Amino acid sequence: xxxxxxxxxxxxxxxxxxxxxxxxxxxxxxxxxxxxxxxxxxxxxxxxxxxxxxxxxxxxxxxxxxxxxxxxxxxxxxxxxxxxxxxxxxxxxxxxxxxxxxxxxxxxxxxxxxxxxxxxxxxxxxxxxxxxxxxxxxxxxxxxxxxxxxxxxxxxxxxxxxxxxxxxxxxxxxxxxxxxxxxxxxxxxxxxxxxxxxxxxxxxxxxxxxxxxxxxxxxxxxxxxxxxxxxxxxxxxxxxxxxxxxxxxxxxxxxxxxxxxxxxxxxxxxxxxxxxxxxxxxxxxxxxxxxxxxxxxxxxxxxxxxxxxxxxxxxxxxxxxxxxxxxxxxxxxxxxxxxxxxxxxxxxxxxxxxxxxxxxxxxxxxxxxxxxxxxxxxxxxxxxxxxxxxxxxxxxxxxxxxxxxxxxxxxxxxxxxxxxxxxxxxxxxxxxxxxxxxxxxxxxxxxxxxxxxxxxxxxxxxxxxxxxxxxxxxxxxxxxxxxxxxxxxxxxxxxxxxxxxxxxxxxxxxxxxxxxxxxxxxxxxxxxxxxxxxxxxxxxxxxxxxxxxxxxxx
Numbered sequence: 061x062x063x064x065x066x067x068x069x070x071x072x073x074x075x076x077x078x079x080x081x082x083x084x085x086x087x088x089x090x091x092x093x094x095x096x097x098x099x100x101x102x103x104x105x106x107x108x109x110x111x112x113x114x115x116x117x118x119x120x121x122x123x124x125x126x127x128x129x130x131x132x133x134x135x136x137x138x139x140x141x142x143x144x145x146x147x148x149x150x151x152x153x154x155x156x157x158x159x160x161x162x163x164x165x166x167x168x169x170x171x172x173x174x175x176x177x178x179x180x181x182x183x184x185x186x187x188x189x190x191x192x193x194x195x196x197x198x199x200x201x202x203x204x205x206x207x208x209x210x211x212x213x214x215x216x217x218x219x220x221x222x223x224x225x226x227x228x229x230x231x232x233x234x235x236x237x238x239x240x241x242x243x244x245x246x247x248x249x250x251x252x253x254x255x256x257x258x259x260x261x262x263x264x265x266x267x268x269x270x271x272x273x274x275x276x277x278x279x280x281x282x283x284x285x286x287x288x289x290x291x292x293x294x295x296x297x298x299x300x301x302x303x304x305x306x307x308x309x310x311x312x313x314x315x316x317x318x319x320x321x322x323x324x325x326x327x328x329x330x331x332x333x334x335x336x337x338x339x340x341x342x343x344x345x346x347x348x349x350x351x352x353x354x355x356x357x358x359x360x361x362x363x364x365x366x367x368x369x370x371x372x373x374x375x376x377x378x379x380x381x382x383x384x385x386x387x388x389x390x391x392x393x394x395x396x397x398x399x400x401x402x403x404x405x406x407x408x409x410x411x412x413x414x415x416x417x418x419x420x421x422x423x424x425x426x427x428x429x430x431x432x433x434x435x436x437x438x439x440x441x442x443x444x445x446x447x448x449x450x451x452x453x454x455x456x457x458x459x460x461x462x463x464x465x466x467x468x469x470x471x472x473x474x475x476x477x478x479x480x481x482x483x484x485x486x487x488x489x490x491x492x493x494x495x496x497x498x499x500x501x502x503x504x505x506x507x508x509x510x511x512x513x514x515x516x517x518x519x520x521x522x523x524x525x526x527x528x529x530x531x532x533x534x535x536x537x538x539x540x541x542x543x544x545x546x547x548x549x550x551x552x553x554x555x556x557x558x559x560x561x562x563x564x565x566x567x568x569x570x571x572x573x574x575x576x577x578x579x580x581x582x583x584x585x586x587x588x589x590x591x592x593x594x595x596x597x598x599x600x601x602x603x604x605x606x607x608x609x610x611x612x613x614x
Contacts, residue, residue, distance in 0.1 A: 067129050068107050069100075074130035075119055078137060084566070088600040089118040091411065091505070093562055095472050105429065110495055203227075303344055303503035304510075310336060311519050326521050333525035334533055337500075338542045340526070344499035352496060354543045356418035359488050361434065361461055362546040364536055373434055373550045376466040376557045378564075378577045380448035385575055385586070389611035395575070395586050399605040400593065402560060402581035404508065407527045408599050409556035410501040413464050414548055415490035422487040427471065432464040432492030434547060439470060440480035447478075447568050448577050450561050459485060463547070464492070465554035469561065488547075501527075505599055512597050556580045563602075567592055575610065586610075 076086060087097040090111070099105040107115075116123040122145035125136045135141030196205060203224035311329065318324040329336075345352070361372040389395060402408075413432040422431075438459050442449040450469045454460070462470075467482065474481040504523050511519035533540035535549040563583055564574045572587035582605065593602045 064127065065103075065107055068112070068127065069103070071126060071130045071133045072101060072107075072115065074134050075115075075137065078134050079119070086118070088594070090114045091408065091599055093559070094566075095562070108495060110498060303340060303499065304507050306340065306343065307503065307507045307523070308519065311522055315518065322518050326518055329518070329522040330525040333522065333529045334540050335542075337526035337530045338540065340503065341497070341500050341530075344497075344503065348496075348499075350416045350493055350496065352414075353417045354545070356545070358536075358544065358546060359419055359434075361488075362550075371546065372461045373546075374451070374454060374460045374462050374466070375550055375554045376450060376452040376454075376462065376469070376561075377553075377580070378448055378557055378560055379453035380578070381576045382446060382574060384445060385573060385610065393611055395573075395610040396607065397575050397584050397586050397610050398589055398607050399576075400563075400583045400585060400589060400602045401605040402563065402583065402602055403597055404505075404524070404527070404599055405556040405559065405581040406531045406552065407501065407504055407508070407523075408559055409465075409531075409552050410497040410504075410527065411494065412551055412555035413468070413492045413494050414496045414551055415464075415492050416496065417490045419488040419490050419547060422489050423485075424487075425484045427467065427484060427487075428489070430492060431487075431489040432551065433487060433489035434461055434463055434550065435467050435484055435488075436461050436486040437467065437470070438483040438485065440474070440482055442479060444478065447574060448561060448564060450558070452557060463550040463554040465551050465558050469558040509598060553580075563593070 072086070076082070083097045083101070084094045087094045090097070091114070096105070100107050100111070112123050112126055115121075116126045119126070119133075119137060121133060121136055122143050124144040125133050128144060132141055132144075136143050197203065205224070311325075314328050314332075315322070315325040318328060364371050385395060415432045419433045422428075427435075436459055439451055439462075442451070450466070450473055451462075467484075470479070470482045473479045504527055508520055508523045511517070511523070529539075531549060531552050534543050535546040536544065557580065560577060560581060560583060564577050567583070567585050567587075567589065568574050570592045572585050572589060572592060574583070575586050576582075576584035578584075583602075589602075595601060595603060597603060
């Protein structure tokens with residue numbers, strides 16, 4: 061039997077085919093790498109529930125539509141199938157009793173050719189007995205359910221949902237002599253397994269003998285519509301609205317205290333960035349599946365050798381120049397180069413595999429994808445003169461300690477046939493999650509995106525201060541006394557370097573020449589880079605820093 065995740069992979073493939081997207085396009089829309097999407101589609105890693113939310117936002121669907129299978133998802137995408145969102149929103153509409161008391165006002169049935177009510181109206185079912193308990197739509201299938209769990213009506217098993225759907229289909233199957241609206245006609249043509257029509261337009265009883273009366277046409281309800289008794293459970297957005305509001309409220313509060321002086325407010329916000337981002341982190345972890353350790357014992361290799369010195373971890377910071385192109389430039393060849401700047405490199409890098417608890421030694425020599433930490437490895441030789449090494453500027457041969465992000469990049473290069481596999485001698489790891497900082501990252505990213513759209517450079521500077529100072533102080537810095545995770549610091553920084561390397565590799569595969577790569581966010585390219593990278597200031601875009609001619613004056 062096909063599992064839920066298998067169905068989701070088929071759905072993703074179908075949506076990509078219908079929209080003409082490739083894995084790289086989808087990855088950019090999700091804020092992930094193409095390699096991550098490829099592994100998830102190949103079954104080597106899992107699509108998470110947070111990924112489902114991102115997929116739904118990317119394709120403009122409800123998460124339930126994404127999980128309902130490829131036929132339904134593609135049908136909703138093209139407007140041929142009603143979305144399950146309407147059934148979910150019906151939870152907010154309390155159903156009246158099956159029969160109105162004598163004192164209650166009655167509703168005259170419409171003429172046979174009268175149009176159906178608006179989709180957001182909840183007509184009262186008719187033709188039922190007054191003593192029966194009102195039924196609510198199941199949150200899983202949208203059909204009537206008499207039981208409630210945690211305050212929400214639902215069937216207890218998938219079999220009950222299927223039986224309810226089948227019973228409702230039998231109740232409305234007899235031909236109706238009246239002209240049928242367009243939506244039910246399309247619903248009758250749906251293939252087996254397609255999502256049923258949203259609950260408000262389906263009878264509340266599955267008894268064929270009692271056909272419900274059609275509701276009286278009601279004009280569209282405006283903003284003054286009465287508030288339903290039960291709150292609507294809307295689909296999760298890209299980021300938690302509470303966290304985004306917390307950031308924007310903080311900006312408004314400081315700006316007001318500074319009497320509207322932007323420079324003064326920016327200085328205050330940057331000064332408070334560390335405690336503010338730690339408060340935001342704690343808020344983002346409320347209700348999380350894991351309780352991470354904030355002060356686990358620090359392994360010796362993660363301790364600085366001196367106050368201003370470094371520890372033993374090699375982060376793979378890129379610093380590379382294409383020897384062939386620079387040699388050609390010295391011989392007089394002119395090469396037009398564009399220096400590209402990666403946007404918010406450390407913010408994107410917050411999505412990485414982080415260890416949850418204390419690091420413990422593992423000498424198996426095998427990488428466990430569900431764990432993360434630091435690893436003592438012998439890296440493979442690199443034989444590509446026109447592409448930088450994933451280890452960056454390291455020149456010394458032999459063993460070295462690398463972080464989780466660097467090791468995963470080396471293993472990814474092995475899968476792509478670029479190099480042999482690294483030899484793992486020893487690891488210090490813990491159970492890991494790629495979503496440990498995901499809510500924090502989404503809130504910062506969403507706030508930054510909105511601020512850029514509104515020209516709010518004050519909020520952009522505040523967000524940058526929060527994520528950059530978070531990364532730089534979670535190690536052994538005395539500026540942040542709320543957490544000490546040098547392993548996190550190395551993994552996040554290495555992830556930023558790995559993301560930059562993957563950008564260089566993407567340009568290389570597209571036929572462009574990689575001229576230089578340096579720092580955390582600078583990539584020099586020869587060729588039409590706009591055919592490979594979208595231009596802009598968002599996370600999945602790049603911006604032009606400068607252009608120059610190699611071999612002449614910059």
